[in-house]
Amino acid sequence: MTFHSPPRKQAKLDTLPTYAAKDLTEGGDLAQIVLDEQTYTLRITRAGKLILTK
DSSP states (O other): OOOOOOOOOOOOGGGSOOOOHHHHTTTSSEEEEEETTEEEEEEEOTTSOEEEEO
16 A cells, blocks of 8 residues: 655746846846855856856
């Protein structure tokens, strides 16, 4: 006998906070994001991709 948990409900996309990466980087290509005393770096690459590193 197996038990499965019910699927988690996902928030509607239009209700999620949305931020423009260029706003976070203030027009540059780097920003720092802090979560629970850990600092992460958000980088916009030349190809327009986002990289988040610890």
